[in-house]
Amino acid sequence: MHFASPATKSDTHPSVSKTETPRQEDDNSVFLGESSSLRYVTEEPSPAGIPLERRNSFNLLRHAVPNVAKADAMVPEWEAERRRARMKALQNEGTFSFPTTSVRLELLHAYFRWFHTHFAVVDEPDFWKAHDSSTVSPLLLQAMLFIGVIHCEESTLASLGWGNRHRAKWLFYIRAKDIYDATYETNKVTVIQSLFLMSFWRAGALLEKDARHWLGTAISLAHTKALHRSGDDNDETLSRLKRRLWWAIYVRERQCGAALGLPNRIRDEDCDIASLTQSDFTTAFSSSPHDSEAQQAIAYIIGITQLAVFLGQIVDAGYLPNLTFNPGDKDRMRDQLYKWKEDLPPSIQLQTETAEQPNFQASTLQLAYNNLLILLYRTGFIIDENGSAETEGNVAMQAAARNARIVEDLLPRGNMGHAQIHVITNLFNTLCIHVAHLRRSMGVNRTLAEHRAKLCLMGLQELQKTWEVTNWVLQLFFRYLDRTTAARLTMEADDVGFSSAASRTPSGRDSLGPRSHPTPKLPQIEGTAPPAVQLPAPWNGDLGSAPWLGATPWSWSTDEANQYLFTQIENDFAFGEGGMQQWNPEEVINNGSLADFVHSNLNGQ
Numbered sequence: 001m002h003f004a005s006p007a008t009k010s011d012t013h014p015s016v017s018k019t020e021t022p023r024q025e026d027d028n029s030v031f032l033g034e035s036s037s038l039r040y041v042t043e044e045p046s047p048a049g050i051p052l053e054r055r056n057s058f059n060l061l062r063h064a065v066p067n068v069a070k071a072d073a074m075v076p077e078w079e080a081e082r083r084r085a086r087m088k089a090l091q092n093e094g095t096f097s098f099p100t101t102s103v104r105l106e107l108l109h110a111y112f113r114w115f116h117t118h119f120a121v122v123d124e125p126d127f128w129k130a131h132d133s134s135t136v137s138p139l140l141l142q143a144m145l146f147i148g149v150i151h152c153e154e155s156t157l158a159s160l161g162w163g164n165r166h167r168a169k170w171l172f173y174i175r176a177k178d179i180y181d182a183t184y185e186t187n188k189v190t191v192i193q194s195l196f197l198m199s200f201w202r203a204g205a206l207l208e209k210d211a212r213h214w215l216g217t218a219i220s221l222a223h224t225k226a227l228h229r230s231g232d233d234n235d236e237t238l239s240r241l242k243r244r245l246w247w248a249i250y251v252r253e254r255q256c257g258a259a260l261g262l263p264n265r266i267r268d269e270d271c272d273i274a275s276l277t278q279s280d281f282t283t284a285f286s287s288s289p290h291d292s293e294a295q296q297a298i299a300y301i302i303g304i305t306q307l308a309v310f311l312g313q314i315v316d317a318g319y320l321p322n323l324t325f326n327p328g329d330k331d332r333m334r335d336q337l338y339k340w341k342e343d344l345p346p347s348i349q350l351q352t353e354t355a356e357q358p359n360f361q362a363s364t365l366q367l368a369y370n371n372l373l374i375l376l377y378r379t380g381f382i383i384d385e386n387g388s389a390e391t392e393g394n395v396a397m398q399a400a401a402r403n404a405r406i407v408e409d410l411l412p413r414g415n416m417g418h419a420q421i422h423v424i425t426n427l428f429n430t431l432c433i434h435v436a437h438l439r440r441s442m443g444v445n446r447t448l449a450e451h452r453a454k455l456c457l458m459g460l461q462e463l464q465k466t467w468e469v470t471n472w473v474l475q476l477f478f479r480y481l482d483r484t485t486a487a488r489l490t491m492e493a494d495d496v497g498f499s500s501a502a503s504r505t506p507s508g509r510d511s512l513g514p515r516s517h518p519t520p521k522l523p524q525i526e527g528t529a530p531p532a533v534q535l536p537a538p539w540n541g542d543l544g545s546a547p548w549l550g551a552t553p554w555s556w557s558t559d560e561a562n563q564y565l566f567t568q569i570e571n572d573f574a575f576g577e578g579g580m581q582q583w584n585p586e587e588v589i590n591n592g593s594l595a596d597f598v599h600s601n602l603n604g605q
Contacts (some may be wrong), residue, residue, distance in 0.1 A: 073430065078262045086182050095175045096138050098145070099160055106156040107148030112286075114151040114418040117297035117361065118304070120246045120284040121193050123241055128286065140183040143197035146172035150200070150466050151418055165466075173201045177209075189242065192221050196249055199256075202467065211256050211274045218249055219265055226269040247276055254308040255422040258315050268312065276302050292347065299348035300361040306340060307368050314375050320600055330376055334395070335371060344584060350406070358409045364419045371426040373399035374433060380437060400433035404452035407459040417465040422465055431456035439485055450488050457489065 058086045075083075098104055108131070112124060130136040149157070149168045160564075162168040176198055185191050195218035199211045222228065227246040242562065250266055281298045288294060314333060317327040350362040374396045381393030403426065410416045416423075431453055438449035 008139075017147050030241065041391050053195065066451060079113055083183065087184065090178055090182060090184075091475065093178075095142075098141065103156060103159050105147065106159070107145050107152050109143050109148075110152040110156070111148035115147050116285075117293075117301065118420050119196075119251075120297070120301060121196055121241075121245050121248050122287045123237070123283045125283060125348060137185055137187065137190045137194075139179040139194045140190050140197075141178060142172055142176040143194040145178060147197050147200060169201070174196065188221060188225050189245070192225070192227070192245060193217050193247075196245070196252065199252060202421075211252075212260070212262065214248065215253050216265060219253065222246060222249060228273055230274055237283050239399060240282065240284075243273060243280050244284065244301075246273055251305055251308040255425065258311055258319075259368055259422070259425045260321075264312055264315070268309070276305055278302075295345075295347040295556075297360050299345045300365055301342075302346055303365050304343060304368060307365075307372065308339070310337060310372055311375075314372060318376075325376070325379070330392075333374060334373070337369065337376075341369060357413060358406070360410070360415060360419075361415070364423055367403055367419075367423055367426040370399035370403045370406075372431055374429050378429070378433065381433060396433055397437065400430045400437075401452065402432040403427070404455045407455045411455075411458060411462065414462075416459055416462040417467075418464065421429070421467055424460070424467060427459050427463070428458050431460075435485065435489075438488070468561045494586045 036402065099107070116122070116124065122144075127136065131141075146169055149160070149165065149172055154349070157165055157168060160168055162171055179185065180191070180194065180198070185194070195214050199214040199218065201209075201214070214247075219437060225242075227242050227249075253264060253266050265578070278298060281294070281301075285291075285294045285297065292559060308576065311335065312343060317323070317329045317333070329484065348362045348365060350366045377392050381396040383449075407416070407427070410419075428575035434449050434453040438446055438453060441449055
C-alpha cells in the first residue's frame with residue numbers, strides 16, 4: 001500500500017505530489033524574536049508602548065515572507081529536476097512502500113499503546129482519519145512504524161519477515177531518513193514530529209547521526225516555527241498539538257543531554273510557552289480524555305514534563321564545569337521534588353498498598369523522580385562511608401532502594417521492556433548506588449544491596465528486548481568491579497541472560513574502557529582462589545599514574561578497585577543512557593550477506 005507517493009515516471013507535472021494533512025499550518029510567515037530590528041520598523045506600536053501583558057505577543061514577532069523569498073521560488077529548475085529524479089529513485093527503492101495492512105496496523109497499535117501514552121506528538125483521531133484515506137505523510141508514517149517495531153510483539157516481527165528487531169528498526173528508520181533528506185515533506189509540523197521520532201534511533205557511540213543529531217535538527221526547526229513561545233494559532237487544536245510536541249522535544253532533550261553529559265540546547269530563559277494542562281490533550285487520544293487510561297497518560301506526560309524541568313535545574317546547579325551543589329540549592333530542589341510528589345493526581349499515584357497490579361506509568365514516573373534524588377545526593381552517599389541515616393547520602397540510598405522495589409513489582413508483569421528509554425538511565429544510576437553499598441557493607445545490608453543490584457540487572461535485561469541495552473556498557477560495568485563483587489553479581493547474571501556481559505571482555509576496537517588482556521570468566525563460586533597476579537604499585541593520586549590506565553582491573557588491590565569504582569560512579573556512570581547496538585549501517589559496506597538483506601525486495605504489497 002502506498003501513501004501520497006511522488007509522481008511516477010509518466011507524470012509530467014513539474015513537482016511531486018504533496019501530502020495532505022488535516023490542518024495545514026501557515027508557512028507564509030516566519031518567526032523572528034525580540035532581538036530582530038524588524039520589530040522596530042513595523043507599523044505595530046513600539047515595544048515600550050505595548051502593555052506588558054501583550055509585549056510578548058506571538059503575532060508581533062511573525063512576519064509575512066515576500067513572494068520572492070518563498071522556498072519554491074528559491075529552487076532553480078536544475079535543482080527541482082534533481083529532486084524529482086531523487087523522488088523517482090526512492091520510489092523505485094521502496095522507500096514509499098509499507099508492510100501489508102494487517103502488519104502495518106499491528107505496528108501502529110503498538111505505537112499508540114506503548115509510545116503515544118508517553119509522548120502524544122500526534123492527534124490520534126486525525127492520524128487514523130488520514131491513514132484510512134491514504135493521505136498520511138509517508139515521512140511521518142515510516143517514523144511511526146520505526147517506533148512501532150520497537151514495541152511490537154515477536155509474532156508481528158515474524159509476520160513482517162525482515163529479520164530481527166534491530167534490522168527491522170533500521171529499515172524503517174533509513175526510509176524515514178531518506179524521505180527527510182530528499183526534502184519531500186513540506187509541512188513543518190509534520191517534519192518536526194518525524195525528527196522527534198527519529199531521535200529514538202540508537203546509533204553507535206562514534207556515529208554522527210545519533211539521537212542528539214535528530215533532536216538538534218528538531219529543536220532548530222521548532223525554534224523557527226516559534227514552538228517555544230507563548231501565543232496561539234488561529235486553530236486552537238493545532239496550538240495544542242504544537243505545545244505537546246514542543247514539551248516532548250524538551251523532555252527528550254533534557255533526558256538525552258543529562259544521560260550523555262552533554263550541554264542542553266534548550267534554555268529555559270528563551271522560552272515562555274505555557275505549561276501543559278489537561279485541555280492540551282482534548283484531541284490527543286482516540287478514547288475520551290476522561291477515560292482512566294487517558295487520564296493516566298495525561299497525568300504521566302504532564303508529570304514527566306515537570307520532572308524534566310527539575311532535571312535541567314539539577315544538572316545546571318551541580319554538574320556544569322567547575323560547579324558543585326550549593327547546600328541551599330540542593331535543599332530547595334529536594335523540597336520542590338517532595339511537593340511535586342505530594343501534588344500528583346490520584347490517577348498517577350503509585351499505590352503499593354492495594355492488591356491491584358502497579359500502575360505502569362506511575363511506576364516509571366516514580367523511577368524518574370527517585371533518579372533525581374539520586375543525582376542530588378549521590379556525592380554525599382559516596383563520601384559517607386558509614387551510610388548513616390543522619391547524613392544526606394541516605395536520601396540517595398533510600399531513593400535507590402525504592403527504585404529496586406519498583407523494578408521488583410514491574411518484572412512479573414512482563415511489560416518492563418516497554419518502558420521509555422530514560423528508564424535505562426534511571427536503572428544504571430540505581431545500580432551504581434547499590435553496588436557501592438554492596439562494596440562497603442557486611443551482613444544483611446550486603447545481602448540486601450546484592451539483591452537490589454541484581455534486580456536492576458534483571459530490569460536492564462528486560463529493557464534490552466526493545467532498546468538493546470547490554471553490549472559494551474554492561475561489559476564495561478563488570479570490568480570496573482573487583483572480582484569479589486563481580487562474582488556475586490555474575491551468579492545471578494548468568495541465570496537471567498547477562499553471562500556474556502559479565503564474563504566477556506570487549507575488544508579494544510569496541511570498548512570504551514581501558515585496553516587490557518582478555519579477562520578470564522568470572523568465578524561462579526565466591527571464594528575460588530584467583531590465579532596469582534602481579535599487583536600494580538599503589539596509586540598516589542596522580543591521574544597520569546592511575547593504575548587503570550595500563551592495568552587490567554582484575555589485578556588491582558581492593559583499595560584500588562574501590563577507588564576506581566567510585567570514580568566511575570561519579571563520572572562515567574553518572575548519566576549512562578545505555579549501550580551501542582552490535583550492528584549499524586556502516587557494516588553493510590563490508591558485509592556481503594547483510595548488503596544482500598538490505599537491498600533485497602522486502603517491500604510489502
